[in-house]
Amino acid sequence: MLNRKYLLQRLALMGISLFIVVTLLFFLFRQIPGGPTAMMAPGALPEDVRQQVIEEHGLNEPLWRQYVLFMTNLVQGDLGYSFYYGQPVSSMIASRVVNTLALMISAILISYTLGIYLGAHLGWIRGTTLERVEMVIVLIARSTPVFFMGLFLLYIFSFQLGWFPVGGMRSVGASADGAFQTFFSIDFFHHLVLPVVSLSLFYTGLPLLLMRNNMLEVITEEYIETAQAKGLSRRRIVFVHAARNAILPVVTAFAVAIGFSIGGQVLIETVFSWPGLGREMVDSATRNDYPMAQGTFLLLATLVITMNFVADILYTYLDPRVSVDGESE
């Protein structure tokens, strides 16, 4: 049973983390060239409108007042107005989040399923030449920068072979009426394949290596002998019993992985013109659309912090024995 006090403590910590990240971001964005007014009132506005925006956002007030206003607005879900789109940041971001999660979750699920299986497999064939070959392949896949992999796959399978679309999330003109039609259609899956494969090739290494290392720890000769004494086959011992023990830390790493995967997500969305949060962040950063960049970043950070919280909670259940490749990313 989970300790309630511990849970509350962790929750509080998550709150504090969020608070500090938001605060950090507030002060960082006040450093932009042109001062805080450039943040909310772009130069091309007529002077009177500009003044009005400045007043509305309290930009002529002392810094601490601006900060309080910013925090108050944030709590109410008000992230300001996008310069570029001229619409509330929150409404612009909402649709992007779903698109990003659709891609991210697909990739992570695939890479974890695959990684756990292959990791157990590598643990099973340890010491063989095949294991070495597979390890090298895994390491190469993990060493290839994810955007290079994306470009490569795009070039081969879309540009050259024409098997998959050149980018985007659905076909031209496709307008689905609901989320279900958008995300559960052949058309969507067709667009999903290349970005997901690019991401998965990169992500799989982590659970795979973790799983393999855990397997090596679990499967001692003693362990196998005991199991064999119970009349179990070697294969069954490895894939069912040992794997069950080895899998736990991998599951914990899953939550952390979601946080780490965001960098890859940003790159792949750019390569495949995916209308997600990552690409929006890149675009708004190049456009100096500060409120939008700030909003997208806040959301990504929130996602990471929440996932770290989940991981922490899982840690209390499971023995965290995370190896090198498993953690540093």
Next chain:
Amino acid sequence: MTESRRSILKKMGATGVSLGTVSIAGCFGGEQETEEYDRPVEEDLPEERRIERTFEHMAYTEEYSPNRYATNELVVETVGDVLGIDYEMDIGEASVLDDREAEGDFDFFTYTWESEQGGDPDNVITFRYHSDGQRNFGGYSNEEYDEIAEQSRQEYDEDARQELIYEAQELIGELRWESQYLYNEGLYGYNTDVVDEDSVIVDGRLRGTWVTWTEIEPGPENDDGMVATNNWDATNQLNPFDQMTIGPARNVTPTLLMHDTFIRYTEEYEQVNWIAEDIETVDDTTIVVEISDEFEFHDGEPLTVEDVLWTYETILETEPAAYLTSVTDPLESIEQTGDNEVTFHLEEPYVPFTTLTFWQTPILPAHYWEEILDETDNHDTPWEVSFGDDRPIVGSGPFEYESWDQGEQFIQTANHDHPIAPPNIETRVQRPLSSSAAELEALEQGEYGYLDYWFGNNEELADRIEDEPHLGMSAELDNMREATWMNVEEPPLDDVPFRQAYHAVVADLQPVFVEEIYDGYGETGHSPITPMIEFWHNPDVPGFEGGPETAIEILADAGYVWDEDGNLYAPE
């Protein structure tokens, strides 16, 4: 700000880890060898004459247009070298730099802009270069010029006006407010499996002025009649009062397609009446327009004199930046003078009113807008309303607003009831992709019907189109020129010889731009009005031929000198 950052970086570099011969950022890649120029060199020049500041050259990102990036890179490198000044690229995204330009926060700025709008060169002559011009962001001011420009707006005799426009071009050439890189050829690729090849409009002038025909004429070859095109974003603004909607091509295309104006241009580039049934210029300051009663807004309401009055009066009252020069300045009042008739009273004669103004001003549905302005409390600031799926644009144009997934696609459906220009296709989609490589593939695979614009590698596009029988392309000189605009408010840019010397260096590079960077798709020249606009183009604008030598000569004659290290010093 930058200064302090730089010094911090220097310190970081000094105290940071040094790895053998690996140098710190900025020094990576070694030095370019500089050529020797025959420049007048003096010793012991006073420090205060030294032109020490770093000049910033604003240009769009390489991602936006690799070709433009390459031309600017070459200019900055060469000009800095020849003139002996510290000259850097300052790269940014379009919307960022446009803001900075409007604030006058630049030394040099390069982009591509059209030579005329709505069939009239007034956007060059007045908008940009009259000292009160709407797009005069560089501090251009010259009394003689202002006078010529004003006269040209009031001269109803075409030949006399041509004479004035010629004079204005010559003066601009002499004063060198802008330095032309090249006249661009627009490359338009299309996929003949999607659009009917015979229906594709190839006239570069039409593309440049975004005339409806190029979008409605293409007949579909596919079954669903859906034609998609690239556009670097599915636009960011649809509000026709917003300056950004009327300015950049990405926004004005959908806006012009969803709305109607008094006049448009035909495939042969001749002015035709559109909403206006008859335009009568009673005298220099009175224009009477008969309105057609066949137009209907997309919500079923008829377009009437009321809507015309509302549109023009709202512009007059609220003065949106987008219409400052073409409507607000010349127009004194508008009144209804018949069932279907309005009369415009101008403050003073303004020749482009029946061309530019009537072409540019969309007639908006008064009933729909009043409701929105009430709702959003924007009666004084109509340009602040934003449009989207929950508040679609309603116009009367050949295309209707369908849906807009920002960053993904913008969909318009055909208005087959349009009295003049019912489109041949069913659906028009604007959809951005993140690289021109992907765009080219999308064209080949039939995802795009045609490429609205092409900023990628010209040779690559041409080769691909030659290789693939189902692709076609037109390449014609359009009305655009790529040029550098200078901010002439600060020394030494306020000095005419300095700017002339600048152009002498650039003019020498023009063949390289055309042949190497644009792969032969373009022409060289020195006037702000491209030769495509035959009637107005003055071919004899001073171009300061002779390259670096001429540049050095001009500067030396004006009293500039150099020290032994090749640094430029201002005249005494």
Next chain:
Amino acid sequence: MSDTNATATESTTDGSRRRQRLRRLGETLASQAKTVWRSKMAVFGICLILAFTLMAVTAPFIAPYEPNERQYADDGSWKTMESPSAEHPLGTTDDGYDVLSQLIWGSQIAMFVGYLGAFMVAVIGTGAGVVAGYYGGLVDEGVMRFVDILYGLPFIPFVIVIATIFGASVWNVIFGIALLYWLTTARVVRSEVLSIKERPYIEAAKAAGASNLRIMRVHIVPNVLPLSALYAAIAVGYSITAQASIAFLGFSDPTVPSWGVMLQRVFNQQGLDAWWWFLPPGISITLVVLGAYLAGRGYDEIVNPQLQQ
């Protein structure tokens, strides 16, 4: 007065002990080197990294041209998009630059960021981990909560934000690495220190009145060094990938030749067809990162003996 004396005596004995310690450390290092050497993978990895390091250091001598030196044909036109030839072994770019030269010059920034990143990961991560683990209590709590908070900043988006605010430059990535890449090292080092701390000789040193600083320096840091080195090795790879990724997204200084900028140009200028321009920078990054991994894995076997076969 007595203070000075105490230090003096200590330093005399310190001298001989230091020699002894150095010898011990040397022995450990030698045996570790042997282990690493036994692993062919690790040797291969180290060779890869050394090869690229050599390329970076000798770039001014081995690169045939400057990275942005226009290549002209005999008729004065630019040599654009030329496939490999004897004169240009990796062909030319769309701007008429020599790909091989760009690749060689690009290794400078890659290796610079790689080593600097590794160095920072090792120093900051080890420092924070040792301090937190050794002192425990509030210090530990403070450092680790700080680490937790920094974990909330996703790396690439954070560097993008920094670049948006302070302008594109190589230093954004380095700043990001210094701020965010040492976190895992700190965590791992800390837990290692927690177990080392319980060992008898630490107790003995404490009882003998050794200062905290001294205990950390003499007894703890040498014991966690292999671990730090392992993370540093892997950080070489991460840092290089991070730099390339940021450059690819357009948030690095485009005038500094780098592999990421090369790939960005390939992508933007329809160069994917030009395999001679597209593949080399990507493969180079992959190889260095692979080298770092392999070297790290060889080291891993020292740290986690159960992984040895």
